[in-house]
Amino acid sequence: MPDRNTARAGEVKIDLPSSFDANIYFIGRIRTPFKTRSDCPRNISQSTAEGRVEIDSRYAGGLADLSLCSHVWLMYWMDQARRDLIQQVPAHLGRPRGTFALRSPVRPNPIAIAAVELLGIEGTTLRVRNVDCIDGTPLVDIKPYFASIDSLPEARRP
Numbered sequence: 001m002p003d004r005n006t007a008r009a010g011e012v013k014i015d016l017p018s019s020f021d022a023n024i025y026f027i028g029r030i031r032t033p034f035k036t037r038s039d040c041p042r043n044i045s046q047s048t049a050e051g052r053v054e055i056d057s058r059y060a061g062g063l064a065d066l067s068l069c070s071h072v073w074l075m076y077w078m079d080q081a082r083r084d085l086i087q088q089v090p091a092h093l094g095r096p097r098g099t100f101a102l103r104s105p106v107r108p109n110p111i112a113i114a115a116v117e118l119l120g121i122e123g124t125t126l127r128v129r130n131v132d133c134i135d136g137t138p139l140v141d142i143k144p145y146f147a148s149i150d151s152l153p154e155a156r157r158p
């Protein structure tokens, strides 16, 4: 398994800005069965794995009413990914593609998204299905999944 912190032939690196534009708070951690990147499923569609989302107790009040949802969006921070590749060569493609046309964790802001099934909430822990990230991945946000807004069956993809 190649180390994905090493660029592949054909990949394009950029200089990142010298300072950040914003600060964020990690609101919790995602616990999964996957210890390394190579253990992880490629994306949520290839995962039936259950995980736990452990929320910092200071945000407990924000979980009110979330159990009304069958699915939620998780936004998380791919903390082990490099951030400076603007074109990448996915192993399955073998030629470069723009970072913003990829779901790769390697991006200037390594934010990932996943619509996961919400199996239950106990205190400040969510039980979810379909996780695809490394155990301990930091959580940035949770939002309800609304099929009326978020499902676009006509969408084209590369």
Ligand SMILES: C[S@@+](CC[C@H](N)C(=O)[O-])C[C@H]1O[C@@H](n2cnc3c(N)ncnc32)[C@H](O)[C@@H]1O
Pocket: 037, 038, 040, 041, 042, 043, 044, 077, 078, 079, 080, 081, 103, 104, 105, 111, 112, 113, 114, 132, 133, 134, 137, 138
């Ligand atoms: C292709 S990304 C998809 C992430 C998200 N579902 C999305 O579409 O935005 C999933 C891959 O990221 C890698 N990964 C998982 N957790 C990571 C982490 N904490 N830091 C860096 N890479 C990670 C694993 O190789 C995993 O297969």
